[in-house]
Amino acid sequence: MAEEAPGSSSTEAPAAADQEAEPRPAADDVLAQSTSLVPAQPDESQRKRVAEASVQAAEAQARVAEADARTAEAKVKLADIENKRAETASTQAEDDRKMRKALADKVFKAVVWQVIIADVVFVTYAIADGVQAGTMNAWLGATVVQVIAVALVIARSLFPSK
Numbered sequence: 001m002a003e004e005a006p007g008s009s010s011t012e013a014p015a016a017a018d019q020e021a022e023p024r025p026a027a028d029d030v031l032a033q034s035t036s037l038v039p040a041q042p043d044e045s046q047r048k049r050v051a052e053a054s055v056q057a058a059e060a061q062a063r064v065a066e067a068d069a070r071t072a073e074a075k076v077k078l079a080d081i082e083n084k085r086a087e088t089a090s091t092q093a094e095d096d097r098k099m100r101k102a103l104a105d106k107v108f109k110a111v112v113w114q115v116i117i118a119d120v121v122f123v124t125y126a127i128a129d130g131v132q133a134g135t136m137n138a139w140l141g142a143t144v145v146q147v148i149a150v151a152l153v154i155a156r157s158l159f160p161s162k
Contacts, residue, residue: 100158100159103154103158104154104158107150107151107154111147111150111151114143114146114147115143115147118139118143119143122136122139122140
């Protein structure tokens with residue numbers, strides 16, 4: 001056995017020398033080989049995450065578009081309400097103008113009739129009893145003051161200051 005030991009070591013030495021003689025793979029080859037083990041295509045879970053992110057982004061864009069649409073609808077409704085309010089104010093102003101004109105016409109007729117009646121009573125009183133100058137002045141002055149007062153009250157109530 002002792003003989004075999006030296007022989008075996010000599011046969012083993014050339015085998016070890018053969019192993020050392022084989023060229024070692026270069027660093028680039030190792031890197032290429034290790035990256036070839038990693039798939040170039042994303043795995044299924046990564047695809048799902050990307051798809052979910054895309055769906056979430058699309059949903060967010062849809063929510064933003066929906067909010068913009070609701071904002072636009074609200075602006076349109078507000079504009080409609082403002083238009084209706086303006087139309088109502090215009091209609092009310094027109095109705096008020098018509099009512100004031102009718103009332104002013106009636107008051108004017110009433111004042112005219114009052115002056116006519118006052119004059120008839122004054123003339124009748126003057127013919128019957130003979131009127132003194134002071135009474136005539138007081139009577140006509142009171143009639144003028146009454147007409148002016150009625151006209152002022154009606155004018156202020158018809159056209160109030162805003």
